[in-house]
Amino acid sequence: MKRYKDLSPSPRIILTPGPVEVDPRVSRALSYPMLGQFDPEFTALMNETMQMLRELFRTSNRWAFPVDGTSRSGLEAVLTGLIEPGDRVLVPIFGRFGYLLAEIAERCGAEVVTIETEWGTVFDPGEVIDAIDRLKPDLIAIVHGETSTGRMQPLEAIGRACRERELLLIVDAVATIGGVPVETDAWQLDAVIGGTQKCLSVPSGMSPITYNDRVEAKLMRRKRIEKGIQPDGYIEKDPSLFIRSNYLDLTQLQDYWSPQRLNHHTEATAMLYGLREGLRLVLEEGLEERFARHRLHERALVAGLEAMGLTRYGDDSCKMPVVTCVCIPSNVDGEAVRSQLLADFGIEIASSFGPLKGQIWRIGTMGYSCRKSNILLGLAALEAVLPLHGASIVPGAAISAALVIYAEGAKPDA
Helix, strand or coil, rough: CCCCCCCCCCEEECCCCCCCCHHHEEEEEHHHCCCCCCCCCHHHHHHHHHHHHHHHHCCCCCCCEEEEEEEHHHHHHHHHHHCCCCCCEEEEEECCHHHHHHHHHHCCCCEEEEEEECCCCCCCCCHHHHHHHHHHHCCCEEECCCCCCECCCCCCHHHHHHHHHHCEEEECCCCCCCCCCCCCCCCCCCCEEEECCCCCCCCCCEEEEEECCCCCCHHHHHHHHCCCCCEEEEEECCCHHHHCCCCHHHHHHHHHHHCCCCCCCCCCHHHHHHHHHHHHHHHHHHHHHHHHHHHHHHHHHHHHHHHHCCCECCCCEEECCCEEEECCCCCCCCCHHHHHHHHHHHHCEECHHHCCCCCCEEEEECCCHCHHHHHHHHHHHHHHHHHCCCCCCCCCHHHHHHHHHHHHCCCCCC
């Protein structure tokens, strides 16, 4: 019989836009004893998790809970629940994950209309509002933080315009929740989808979501149609209007997360432990303090990269604080540099997609990975490796520049 080795993954410093390093306290929580999903002790943890998610999303929404599955499960649950065949869905695209929203909407039977802007930029909110008035969509789906380009879309004016026009606005905040402000209520966002594996520093496997009464009303209308019930009495069922997924049916998930606890699926017990602990750590740190920590380490990283002579990609006015995109020098093999960083230093940075493949590196400073030691080690490793691949840099300049930022008295490392 073949014998398999004990599992022993190599330790890594993960400086990608996700997944990131898991906080050790979250790893510990994942190992706790199992509870039954209807054990009062466990349902109390579910209730606490919902309340912590409301604080994270900055909302008073009744519905704030995780969908079991990776971040895409949350996106699909919301889009599948809200898009009826034939609905016109507007997707403003400024990177790879806008195309993903469009693809999911198309699979839901939507008439998808898109507007696009140059990668490395975002939309002026007025452009999106003009497109809404011109294209007359039934709902809008948009990415908040686009990790493929490192850009972040302003949403407040778009949210206000959608509310004035009684349109639903769905926001992919997978890469931003827990790292930068996501103001669900203040920006009038109807549904927001987050991820665990980025700024929350929890393993991939859950997708926290929140949505308001406007969204719930549409979900429940579809549920009544599925049962053949309308306010004016019984009607023939119209299968084309049913929510097509069982597992991702938000009306059933509402029943599961409500006080009724109607059985829908077996909850991912250990993952809920991990999410609850990750949320507890976020709130213990304080949202404003956490956002400031991410901005501090971003400034140190950027100062080091500039001192090294590397050029950043994209429009700085809309840069994500948690992702920094770096242009690969024209005479340097970007993949060879990434490989050596991983092999010799145990440090992982990311490449990119589509038209940016081979053109930029993406360096994530998210959650638990976003700390002083990682920034300094990452810069030092780049300083050591780049000259071996033909880049001309000033030795030591990057570390010195980053240390100046830290010495300027920003708050201690978290």
